[in-house]
Amino acid sequence: MSDATEAWPLPGPIRGVIFDIHSTLIDQGDADEWLDTALATAPHDLDDDQRLELVSFLDRIWEGARVKDPSSSRDLSFVDHHRVFHELIEAGPAVDRSLADALYESMLSTWHAYDDTVPMLAELRAMGIPVCLLSNAGVPIRTVLDREGVTPWVEHTVLSYEVGAVKPDLRIFEAALAALGLPAEEVLMVGDNANDDGGGTRLGIRTLILPRTAGHTHGLLAVPALVAGINREFG
Secondary structure, eight states: OOOTTSOOOOOOOOOEEEEOOBTTTEEOOOHHHHHHHHHHHSOOOOOHHHHHHHHHHHHTHHHHHHHHOTTOGGGSOHHHHHHHHHHHHHTSSOOOHHHHHHHHHHGGGGOEEOTTHHHHHHHHHHTTOOEEEEEOOSSOTHHHHHHTTOGGGOSEEEEHHHHTOOTTSHHHHHHHHHHHTOOGGGEEEEESOHHHHGGGGGGTOEEEEOOOOSSSOOSTTHHHHHHHHHHHHTO
């Protein structure tokens, strides 16, 4: 592993881009839709107040995981992800096991690519910039990438449960750099979380943080514009 105190080479052109997946390229979807999908499988009578409370909780459920599971063990195996989800549900509004199971089983069905994800990736492809996806994921997220038409536009995918390390651990960033075959100073990282996705700065990876947004777009077309601007600067 690289020494985080090392002085890094001066940055030059961007020759590859690493993207986080969840809340960067893929929106976790609408909590109302998620609940309705689960209720279709496990019908429950919820009054307006109960529904509002549960929807609000589901919209932010993974923020609670940072307290319940600070080491991100949930992203190292499907079994641990399932366990942590149910621990979070048990700590929230009253939900019986059948609805909790239905919520978990339907979760990925409401994850959708932002409208600007594929157009942005297509621009990078046209520019000759290879892409590596890098995610803390304890779910079969490749199924979402396939369904949403993202897979054909990326060259590499590095997932925490496959490499045994979670962001901000340097090892997972090094795995992404190795996949791209590029040094850190020639790569841009794009994510939504400064702590996790910013871990690569310790290797000298330039990093763009686009915080989670509500809506169908995420400002992703700024990425090829940024890469083009940097590359013009360096000739």
